[in-house]
Amino acid sequence: MTAHIATDRKANLAGSAWMIAAMAIFAVEDAFVKAASVKLPVGQVLVFFGLGGALVFAMVALFNREPLYNPGVVSRPMMVRVVFEITGRLFYVLALSLIPLSAATVILQATPLVVVAGAALVFGEKVGWRRWTAIFVGLIGVVVILQPGTDSFSMLSFLAILGMIGFAGRDLASRAAPAMLSTAILGLYGFLSIVVAGALYAAWQAVPFVMPDGETSLYVFGAVLAGVGAYSCLMKAMRTGEVSAVTPFRYTRLLFGIALGILLFGERLNGAMMVGSGLIVVSGLFILWRGRQVGAAI
Numbered sequence: 001m002t003a004h005i006a007t008d009r010k011a012n013l014a015g016s017a018w019m020i021a022a023m024a025i026f027a028v029e030d031a032f033v034k035a036a037s038v039k040l041p042v043g044q045v046l047v048f049f050g051l052g053g054a055l056v057f058a059m060v061a062l063f064n065r066e067p068l069y070n071p072g073v074v075s076r077p078m079m080v081r082v083v084f085e086i087t088g089r090l091f092y093v094l095a096l097s098l099i100p101l102s103a104a105t106v107i108l109q110a111t112p113l114v115v116v117a118g119a120a121l122v123f124g125e126k127v128g129w130r131r132w133t134a135i136f137v138g139l140i141g142v143v144v145i146l147q148p149g150t151d152s153f154s155m156l157s158f159l160a161i162l163g164m165i166g167f168a169g170r171d172l173a174s175r176a177a178p179a180m181l182s183t184a185i186l187g188l189y190g191f192l193s194i195v196v197a198g199a200l201y202a203a204w205q206a207v208p209f210v211m212p213d214g215e216t217s218l219y220v221f222g223a224v225l226a227g228v229g230a231y232s233c234l235m236k237a238m239r240t241g242e243v244s245a246v247t248p249f250r251y252t253r254l255l256f257g258i259a260l261g262i263l264l265f266g267e268r269l270n271g272a273m274m275v276g277s278g279l280i281v282v283s284g285l286f287i288l289w290r291g292r293q294v295g296a297a298i
Helices: 002-036 042-063 076-098 101-108 111-122 129-146 157-176 183-205 214-240 243-265 271-297
Strands: none
Touching (some): 002 076, 002 101, 002 214, 002 243, 042 076, 042 214, 076 183, 101 129, 101 243, 101 271, 111 129, 129 157, 129 271, 183 214, 214 243, 243 271
């Protein structure tokens, strides 16, 4: 029994380390994307980023001798997943290009709250009044960050909210995706969705193609490597330790995102952002803790 507990603790520790690594690399990806969007149109950034990531995951799938296409790819959950992936990526990258990295990162941390609410509304999962209250408090945190009605309010912040809703919908659709689809295949079609998002926005924006210089090319290449690395670490984390033990470390992305925003882009934190992010994190951690308590009682 003692050996089993020790093994579980070791797995949870390893899974937590993988999760922290994933969140750190995701923050680096965001920084690269933001830097690339300074010189390249957003649609072009998305297309380059999506093609690079899709190529990597296609190579991984072929190396594992997996077919790049099977009937599960065109299933209804996957179609829904693609729509939400396009929405999430497009609006979040727009947010990264137009608002501070720290602000976009903080708003993104509300994604787990929306996922829990969506799981209750879409999949009929049981969510008691305590967790609904926590969801409400977390969303209040988002409102505090936005500061509507003040001089600090910017409509551009809604881009990050739309991106967050898109990612939440993608995560919900992923739960319903056919089990036959591996991580590599999900990654492949996820990045192909980014290409579609970029192409649609580029067509709507109708700006001339910009040939990236050496520095910008490195930013895009770095974003691709970071995106693939972060995704791989995330999958490793979720498959190593207990979900309830590993998931809380998702919130370390907030710390990494804020730190990179301050160090690389000269951003500053204000009181509203600190209070709002605190409400979001505390609410999310309470929902995870409460979910574990309910699960243990069943």
